Amino acid sequence: MYGIAGFLTGFITEGLNLMALPANIGRIDALLNPWRPVIGAAFDGYRNHVVRMASYCLLLKPCDAIEQQKIEIAACFHDIGIWTAGTLDYLPPSxxxxxxxxxxxxxEAWSDEIAxxxxxxxxxxxxxxxASALVELFRxxxxxxxxxxLVKFGLPAAVVNSVKAACPNAGFHRNLCRLELGWFLKHPLNPVP
Structure with missing residues (x-):
């Protein structure tokens, strides 16, 4: 369990690096690396987004080991339908x-909650x-x-900035904007999810 106090302690003692993040980066990498060929050039940006968002979840609410694993699995797959289904209407495919x-x-017992x-x-x-508090935490x-x-849900700006610095954007938001613009031009009456 991490929470803000644990993160700040790790951050102060370990310096600004990925080891200071509460997300299990080894598990995330093991889940995502097989998808590298599918995600292509957007892989680093998506991977870092997954690490950051899972870390924010764990900083917002300390979680036990099972909850953390569920968050990390959901994070790895939450947007993957963009690439596997080739669409911005990607929530069901993800x-x-x-x-x-x-x-x-x-x-399988976790399937409904993670979905x-x-x-x-x-x-x-x-x-x-x-029914699950993890649904709201994940959101x-x-x-x-x-x-x-910009939206922090009570996380101190220094904590958010530390997570962003430890795990750079790598073009994630720029790629999303490009994808959304392309989607809008092709589907002006069908907005992104």
């Missing part, structure tokens, strides 16, 4: 890829009607990163 992974790794984390992570209003973690730290 959830399907996550379900496949969970089924192949004897984690809900993925398909609701763009909600503008709090996901308070969800918040993604929004902190998607907003480039």
């Amino acid at each position: 959830a399907a890829v996550a379900r496949e992974y969970l089924g192949a790794n004897a984690l 809900r984390m993925i398909v609701t992570h763009h909600k503008l209003r709090p996901a308070t009607d969800e 918040k973690g993604d929004l902190v990163d998607l907003s480039i730290g």
Whole structure:
């Protein structure tokens, strides 16, 4: 369990590097590396987005080992449908890829919860009607990163800035804007999810 105090302690003692982030970077890399050929040139940006958003989730609320693993799995797959399905209407395809992974790794019991984390992570209003608190936590973690730290949900600016510095953007937001513009030009009546 990390939380802000644990992060700041690690940050002060370890300096500004990936080791200071609360997300399990080894697990994230193991989950994402097989997708490198599919994601292509956007891989580093997406991978860093996944690490940042998972870290924000863990800084917003200390989690036990199982909750952390669920967050990291959901984070790895939450936008992957952009590349696997070739669409910006990617929430259902992303959830399907996550379900496949969970089924192949004897984690089917987590499928519904992780799918809900993925398909609701763009909600503008709090996901308070969800049975799992992780659904709302995941939404918040993604929004902190998607907003480039403008929305913090109480995280200190220094913590958000430290996460961003430890795991650079690598063109993630620029690539999203490019994809969204291309989508809008082809589908002006069908906005992004």
